Amino acid sequence: MTYSPELLKGTLKTIVLKLLTDNKKMYGYEITQKVKELTRDKIQITEGALYPTLHALEADGLVTTEVEYIGKRVRKYYSLSPTGKAATREKLKELTNFMDTMIALLEIKPKMA
Amino acid sequence: MYQLNDQQIDLILSDLRQRGIETESMRMNLLDHICILIENHLEENGDFGQFYATTIRSFYKEELRELEDEARLLMALNKGHLLLSRNQFFLLLFALLIGPFITYDLVWMVQTGPGWFIPAEIWVSTIVFALYPLLVLLVLFLTPDRFDPLIPHRAKILLGGRPLIRVMVMDTVQQ
Numbered sequence: 001m002t003y004s005p006e007l008l009k010g011t012l013k014t015i016v017l018k019l020l021t022d023n024k025k026m027y028g029y030e031i032t033q034k035v036k037e038l039t040r041d042k043i044q045i046t047e048g049a050l051y052p053t054l055h056a057l058e059a060d061g062l063v064t065t066e067v068e069y070i071g072k073r074v075r076k077y078y079s080l081s082p083t084g085k086a087a088t089r090e091k092l093k094e095l096t097n098f099m100d101t102m103i104a105l106l107e108i109k110p111k112m113a
Numbered sequence: 114m115y116q117l118n119d120q121q122i123d124l125i126l127s128d129l130r131q132r133g134i135e136t137e138s139m140r141m142n143l144l145d146h147i148c149i150l151i152e153n154h155l156e157e158n159g160d161f162g163q164f165y166a167t168t169i170r171s172f173y174k175e176e177l178r179e180l181e182d183e184a185r186l187l188m189a190l191n192k193g194h195l196l197l198s199r200n201q202f203f204l205l206l207f208a209l210l211i212g213p214f215i216t217y218d219l220v221w222m223v224q225t226g227p228g229w230f231i232p233a234e235i236w237v238s239t240i241v242f243a244l245y246p247l248l249v250l251l252v253l254f255l256t257p258d259r260f261d262p263l264i265p266h267r268a269k270i271l272l273g274g275r276p277l278i279r280v281m282v283m284d285t286v287q288q
């Protein structure tokens with residue numbers, strides 16, 4: 001089962017920022033593969049969602065970039081800026097709170113281990 | 114593993130440009146992503162053209178420039194901006210282009226007091242000066258999509274981004 005893009009839209013920035021916290025620097029394709037691997041294919045980030053998000057994060061100063069030349073093409077690596085590190089903490093906190101609220105709102109009972 | 118040559122890379126780059134990816138950084142990201150997909154998934158003597166066509170099609174819903182529009186919108190979200198539907202945009206243009214004439218007539222009527230009389234020359238000048246922009250607006254508004262690549266019916270207009278006014282394809286854009 002894969003989740004609908006609507007569910008993921010609001011969380012994509014947080015997902016990318018958290019991955020960059022854990023992996024220091026990553027490029028676009030690597031991010032999509034890492035998300036697939038970590039979620040066992042349940043979340044598949046599309047190119048159409050990922051690259052606009054990365055560009056917005058860069059424009060907001062939350063990530064910095066460095067490029068690597070591979071023959072005729074360029075690979076762009078993203079890593080967290082100091083502002084991005086603080087923003088990641090804030091976004092994770094906000095998302096955790098939001099999930100708690102949704103659980104309470106929808107009366108979802110946590111699964112017993 | 115398929116090995117891409119320089120010609121094929123140039124072809125992908127030029128195709129991305131033709132499909133409306135104007136930002137170099139976005140083009141480079143997409144080029145690298147597509148190259149990795151081709152190298153990892155296409156067999157050594159596979160059909161590059163067909164594989165590329167299928168791959169690029171999976172990146173968007175209607176047009177590839179959706180990605181660029183989405184990026185612009187996400188970037189604009191933290192700044193002052195206005196996102197208008199096509200109808201709202203035309204209403205705004207109508208207010209800006211025709212509004213002053215109507216306001217002038219109303220002010221005239223109020224100033225001349227009871228009787229609501231507007232002399233013929235004011236009526237005529239209102240019609241003459243307001244008619245041209247009104248006709249242009251009507252033509253644009255009523256033009257079917259297939260003849261109007263400028264402002265398609267499903268487009269949204271971003272005011273306050275860079276450039277100041279941008280018509281965007283809105284199939285994937287977040288609201």
